Amino acid sequence: xxxxxxxxxxxxxxxxxxxxxxxxxxxxxxxxxxxxxxxxxxxxxxxxxxxxxxxxxxxxxxxxxxxxxxxxxxxxxxxxxxxxxxxxxxxxxxxxxxxxxxxxxxxxxxxxxxxxxxxxxxxxxxxxxxxxxxxxxxxxxxxxxxxxxxxxxxxxxxxxxxxxxxxxxxxxxxxxxxxxxxxxxxxxxxxxxxxxxxxxxxxxxxxxxxxxxxxxxxxxxxxxxxxxxxxxxxxxxxxxxxxxxxxxxxxxxxxxxxxxxxxxxxxxxxxxxxxxxxxxxxxxxxxxxxxxxxxxxxxxxxxxxx
Amino acid sequence: xxxxxxxxxxxxxxxxxxxxxxxxxxxxxxxxxxxxxxxxxxxxxxxxxxxxxxxxxxxxxxxxxxxxxxxxxxxxxxxxxxxxxxxxxxxxxxxxxxxxxxxxxxxxxxxxxxxxxxxxxxxxxxxxxxxxxxxxxxxxxxxxxxxxxxxxxxxxxxxxxxxxxxxxxxxxxxxxxxxxxxxxxxxxxxxxxxxxxxxxxxxxxxxxxxxxxxxxxxxxxxxxxxxxxxxxxxxxxxxxxxxxxxxxxxxxxxxxxxxxxxxxxxxxxxxxxxxxxxxxxxxxxxxxxxxxxxxxxxxxx
Numbered sequence: 161x162x163x164x165x166x167x168x169x170x171x172x173x174x175x176x177x178x179x180x181x182x183x184x185x186x187x188x189x190x191x192x193x194x195x196x197x198x199x200x201x202x203x204x205x206x207x208x209x210x211x212x213x214x215x216x217x218x219x220x221x222x223x224x225x226x227x228x229x230x231x232x233x234x235x236x237x238x239x240x241x242x243x244x245x246x247x248x249x250x251x252x253x254x255x256x257x258x259x260x261x262x263x264x265x266x267x268x269x270x271x272x273x274x275x276x277x278x279x280x281x282x283x284x285x286x287x288x289x290x291x292x293x294x295x296x297x298x299x300x301x302x303x304x305x306x307x308x309x310x311x312x313x314x315x316x317x318x319x320x321x322x323x324x325x326x327x328x329x330x331x332x333x334x335x336x337x338x339x340x341x342x343x344x345x346x347x348x349x350x351x352x353x354x355x356x357x358x359x360x361x362x363x364x365x366x367x368x369x370x371x372x373x374x375x376x377x378x379x380x381x382x383x384x385x386x387x388x389x390x391x392x393x394x395x396x397x398x399x400x401x402x403x404x405x406x407x408x409x410x411x412x413x414x415x416x417x418x419x420x421x422x423x424x425x426x427x428x429x430x431x432x433x434x435x436x437x438x439x440x441x442x443x444x445x446x447x448x449x450x451x452x453x454x455x456x457x458x459x460x461x462x463x464x465x466x
Numbered sequence: 467x468x469x470x471x472x473x474x475x476x477x478x479x480x481x482x483x484x485x486x487x488x489x490x491x492x493x494x495x496x497x498x499x500x501x502x503x504x505x506x507x508x509x510x511x512x513x514x515x516x517x518x519x520x521x522x523x524x525x526x527x528x529x530x531x532x533x534x535x536x537x538x539x540x541x542x543x544x545x546x547x548x549x550x551x552x553x554x555x556x557x558x559x560x561x562x563x564x565x566x567x568x569x570x571x572x573x574x575x576x577x578x579x580x581x582x583x584x585x586x587x588x589x590x591x592x593x594x595x596x597x598x599x600x601x602x603x604x605x606x607x608x609x610x611x612x613x614x615x616x617x618x619x620x621x622x623x624x625x626x627x628x629x630x631x632x633x634x635x636x637x638x639x640x641x642x643x644x645x646x647x648x649x650x651x652x653x654x655x656x657x658x659x660x661x662x663x664x665x666x667x668x669x670x671x672x673x674x675x676x677x678x679x680x681x682x683x684x685x686x687x688x689x690x691x692x693x694x695x696x697x698x699x700x701x702x703x704x705x706x707x708x709x710x711x712x713x714x715x716x717x718x719x720x721x722x723x724x725x726x727x728x729x730x731x732x733x734x735x736x737x738x739x740x741x742x743x744x745x746x747x748x749x750x751x752x753x754x755x756x757x758x759x760x761x762x763x764x765x766x767x
């Protein structure tokens with residue numbers, strides 16, 4: 161067990177190291193990083209000052225070392241536009257992103273799990289077919305287009321919901337649905353396949369042989385076990401939602417991380433863009449590590465693989 | 467997906483199954499409708515110059531926000547209306563097909579070549595080569611694709627060619643993972659062992675014996691990736707870091723369309739999005755069919 165955790169931790173550290181190296185290399189090889197690090201329209205003297213300040217005249221490996229040292233101290237640089245520490249800026253937007261992700265996750269589970277269960281119970285029936293169409297649409301419609309269509313329908317035509325901004329419960333509904341839509345399809349597909357697997361297992365057969373009503377077999381015996389992989393995926397997806405919401409947040413002017421990323425591009429605020437990529441990758445590495453370790457704790461077979 | 471066996475149950479289910487055969491959600495049926503849609507889009511893209519009634523990049527400001535011809539205020543000159551600069555929407559959609567398809571196909575092919583090559587190297591050579599390539603793949607897969615693409619676009623600046631390179635750089639990891647797995651099982655097979663005994667060099671074995679056997683998977687993956695790549699391109703363009711204006715890209719049209727959304731100019735939002743949806747849906751359906759047909763190993767993807 162210990163060996164497994166240490167090994168997985170080692171992989172995670174290597175991933176983080178490679179992430180930072182990737183980001184570093186891309187910034188350095190694709191042109192003069194000083195241009196990205198100064199405010200647009202800066203003078204030649206400013207450029208020289210930046211090169212001096214960030215040590216861009218030093219050898220690359222020294223530069224990378226100091227880049228890592230800054231990262232380790234949580235120093236992600238200063239935002240040009242907001243004139244504040246990037247990490248502070250990031251943390252100030254995080255609650256909005258978390259709120260949006262939480263509501264979107266609720267939508268996706270409330271839609272995805274029941275439809276997945278029905279599709280599995282009535283496999284190859286009408287509901288299953290409808291579910292497949294739904295899953296396919298969910299995976300094929302760009303979320304920002306779904307958002308735009310909802311604005312057109314619910315804000316412009318019906319006038320029921322506010323088209324942008326934040327503050328009330330009504331504001332969060334449309335962006336959360338647009339964001340959760342894609343994930344609902346993914347959760348539905350996994351619920352269906354996981355449910356099908358469990359329904360074919362021995363203990364479900366036994367529960368049926370005992371004469372339990374089918375509804376009880378499904379709700380009590382099958383669903384509980386079938387939900388394990390779904391909830392694991394949901395955990396990973398929650399982190400993903402924070403990091404892929406950029407288009408949806410832009411459409412609805414939702415003040416989260418995604419909106420910050422969009423502002424970062426629009427104002428050519430490079431430190432912000434870089435920080436969001438780095439932190440997003442780090443979050444996903446971390447959640448994968450947690451999931452792997454938890455699985456190993458629950459299921460001893462995984463520990464001895466590889 | 468579990469697609470075998472005829473649907474048992476009510477007549478409603480049977481009717482829907484029939485409808486499905488046509489739209490081909492099932493492995494047995496060739497996806498007629500998706501292939502038809504894709505072919506039409508390819509033809510439209512190829513003959514955009516002939517088909518588009520107007521210049522897609524030039525508009526008359528006097529003709530701003532004209533609705534489609536069948537609505538009040540619409541003219542037959544602009545069948546699908548005009549945008550905020552008075553440009554013809556139909557012409558922009560037609561040329562937009564060209565942008566989407568060229569960027570999509572090229573990105574998928576570049577990513578495929580890079581990912582397949584690295585996947586074969588990683589799987590066949592093993593050892594430290596494998597370790598290095600797979601660790602990099604893991605790290606890159608951890609980066610949220612869209613955020614990573616935005617970051618790269620912010621560095622290299624927007625242009626259609628840069629978008630292709632960015633998308634290839636972001637998505638090659640998907641191929642590398644799958645192809646490596648295939649190679650691992652292929653290299654234990656007898657024909658590869660015989661080739662080693664016959665004295666073939668590693669290069670020859672990888673090129674002549676391994677590569678032809680993973681091409682199928684590569685093509686299936688490429689078809690499935692096409693939809694993902696096109697949505698990402700549209701998202702980048704929508705955010706202003708993709709295809710630069712005034713080029714007619716569908717994502718860009720959606721971004722422009724947002725300016726008229728609150729005023730109820732629905733055609734600027736509904737039409738480009740519908741085009742993206744049709745293209746992505748068709749690519750996904752075709753990819754699904756190809757996967758089940760040619761590559762059972764990829765079914766769990």
